[in-house]
Amino acid sequence: MTAFLTWSKDWLLGIDALDSQHKVLADSINRLVVECRQTAAVSPEKNERSRELLARLFQELYTTTKEHFCFEEALMCAEDYPGLSAHAREHVMLIAELKATFVNGVKEGRCKLDPEFLLALKSWLIAHVTHSDREFAEFLRGKNRSGPAASLPEH
């Protein structure tokens, strides 16, 4: 079966920690989608195990996303990135969206993920990484050209 979210070289920022975290996020979304498809195939109303697994995968995606955003924002802060506030707002909006989706659709066995939500999540991630995150990567590259190399926090 084709992966829902296919990793692309277009995503690469040249910042190893962020690149690997973005790949982990894509993998997490793909696992969630695979489970969604399987859950749908076995009638979600009757399959307790699938509902629990889907809730766990969603929780995992939520936690991974939050940790990644915290890491990215800490890096931006350490580098005095002027676009930090605007960038962090994009993160806050997605976290709020994920939280609402979890509360409304996944928690306590009400396991229903809207396919439109998954498509929107996919589009958001691709646009965010290839535009907003790339802007930060370009900023870092410019900074490194005109000053000492940036030291990335350990992860």
Ligand SMILES: [Fe+2]
């Ligand atoms: Fe970001």
